[in-house]
Amino acid sequence: MTEAADAWHSVGNLAPLIWLASLALCALLIAVLMPLFRNFALAVPTSRSSHGAPTPQWGGLAVVSATLAVAAPVWLAGQLLGSHTGADAYLVLLGALGLVVLGAADDMLNLGAVTKLVAQTVAIIVMLAALPDDMRIVPLVPQAIERGLLFFGVLWFVNLVNFMDGIDWMMVAEVVPVTVGIALIGALGALPPDALVLALALNGAMLGFAPFNRPVARLFMGDMGSLPIGLILAWLLLLVASSGHLVAAVLLPLYFIADASVTLLRRLRAGERVWEAHRTHFYQRARDGGFITIEIVGRVFAVNLGLVGLAVLSVVAQSSWAAPLAFLSGLCLVAWLMIGFARGRQ
Numbered sequence: 001m002t003e004a005a006d007a008w009h010s011v012g013n014l015a016p017l018i019w020l021a022s023l024a025l026c027a028l029l030i031a032v033l034m035p036l037f038r039n040f041a042l043a044v045p046t047s048r049s050s051h052g053a054p055t056p057q058w059g060g061l062a063v064v065s066a067t068l069a070v071a072a073p074v075w076l077a078g079q080l081l082g083s084h085t086g087a088d089a090y091l092v093l094l095g096a097l098g099l100v101v102l103g104a105a106d107d108m109l110n111l112g113a114v115t116k117l118v119a120q121t122v123a124i125i126v127m128l129a130a131l132p133d134d135m136r137i138v139p140l141v142p143q144a145i146e147r148g149l150l151f152f153g154v155l156w157f158v159n160l161v162n163f164m165d166g167i168d169w170m171m172v173a174e175v176v177p178v179t180v181g182i183a184l185i186g187a188l189g190a191l192p193p194d195a196l197v198l199a200l201a202l203n204g205a206m207l208g209f210a211p212f213n214r215p216v217a218r219l220f221m222g223d224m225g226s227l228p229i230g231l232i233l234a235w236l237l238l239l240v241a242s243s244g245h246l247v248a249a250v251l252l253p254l255y256f257i258a259d260a261s262v263t264l265l266r267r268l269r270a271g272e273r274v275w276e277a278h279r280t281h282f283y284q285r286a287r288d289g290g291f292i293t294i295e296i297v298g299r300v301f302a303v304n305l306g307l308v309g310l311a312v313l314s315v316v317a318q319s320s321w322a323a324p325l326a327f328l329s330g331l332c333l334v335a336w337l338m339i340g341f342a343r344g345r346q
Contacts, residue, residue, distance in 0.1 A: 015183075018070060018197060019204040026066035026208030030059060030219065037219060040108070055217060057107065059209055060225015064100050066205040067232070068093050071198045078193060089194040091130035092235045095123040096228035099158075103224025120227070124154050127235055135242045154234045157253075160260035161230030166284060168217040169297040172210045174256055175229060177304035179203035181252045181311050182236050188315055190243040195236050202232060215293040247323040248311035251330045255303055258334045259283065282341040289344020296341070303337045306330075 030037075037056035072093060102119040105111055128150060138146060165171050179199045186196040212219040221229075233253065241249035250257070259282045267280065279288075286296050307330050314326040 014074065015196075015200055018074060018200045022066050022070040022201040022204030023208040025069060026062050026205040027211070029062035029065060030209065030212055033058075033062060034219070055220055057220035057222035058104070058224060059212060059219040060103065060221040060223070060229070061100065063202075063205045063209045063221065063225050064096060064228045066208060067198070067201045068096065070201040070204070074197045074201075075194060078197075088130045088132075089198075091126050092198070092232065095127040095130075096231050098123040098126070099227040099231055100224045103222060103227050106223055120155060120158060123231060124151060124158065127154070127231055130235065131238060132242075135238075137238070137241045137246060150238065154231070154238075156261075157234045157257075158227055158230035160256060161233065162223060162226040163260050163263075164256050164281065164283070165221055165226040166279070166281060167287065167293050167296065168213055168215040169210070169293070170283065170300065171221055171226065171229070172206055172213060173297040173301040174253070174304060175206045175233070176203060176210075177301065177308050178233060178252045179206070179236075181248075181308035182240060184308070184312050185240055185243075185245065185248060185315055188312075190245060190315065191236075191239055195239045198232060199236055202229070215297075245311075245315050247314045247327045251307050251311040251314065251327060254307055254330050255300060255334050255337065259338060262338070282338045286341035286344065289341070291341070291345055299337060299340070303333055306333050 034056070037058045040056075040058065042054040042056060072090070075089060098119065102111075102116060102123070106116060128147065136143065136146065137150075141149070161171075161174075164174070179202050182191070182199040183196060183203065185191060186199065209219075209221070213221065237249045237252065240252075263281050267278070272278070283296050283300065287293070310326040310330045310333075314323040317323075317326075
């Protein structure tokens, strides 16, 4: 971890500036572009919606633009100064931009499932190309098989992040803690500076978006935000996993993974058409069960903070039992939350 730790010191002094610049730029972009957002691709309420009035849904454009606009120059400056650790990281930004375009096109043209799948496939292949050639997460598995499994895992992860963006502040309650956890693990010397910069920039941008998305939201993120953010988070979490901290990489997004995956399996078992829109995620069932939005996202945020603590514990603890116990504790915490959501208000 020595090289990564040294890299953190080079980024650490700039961390507050990176975070603040991204936050301010995102908020400024939203303020400037809000008239445009009100005239394009409004989210019109349907029987599956959790909102009651047409609402602009291009907030993700500001979030992703601010994240990339801050991260790329910092990466370039680091590269010029000799402290940048991989020009391939720019491929992540390219893949994210591709998904921004996909989200915008889908909002305006209502693209078919095949077209969206092809575009996502290209973006994910581009992102995976940014990973180190010798990167391994499960060394016992042949590398070619591992990369194939990573592709399908990232494809599912990008879409589940999109599926979970269904109520006000849900993405904020997820992305802010996850990026904090990634930054903390990076501060412990487990990540290259590229990842740290991107995590800080994304965290700041999400907080810049948060006031506009607080219940009742004046602005939604839309697919042009949730899809590229899912891709960025996937890259960051893969780097955490490849640094020897697979448990931490799974713990950080565990609520989103569990809610979306259990919901998919439940719908498959019921013989439903899983490619069609629905409102049966656990957080949506909580709404139908009497919880108000702020109660739901408050619980999600609190559980995610607990998962961050467990993820960091799995990294710093010396005992060989620490990671398994942290993972088991995280599973229990998420199960408690999902069971409570499914039961509704008693």
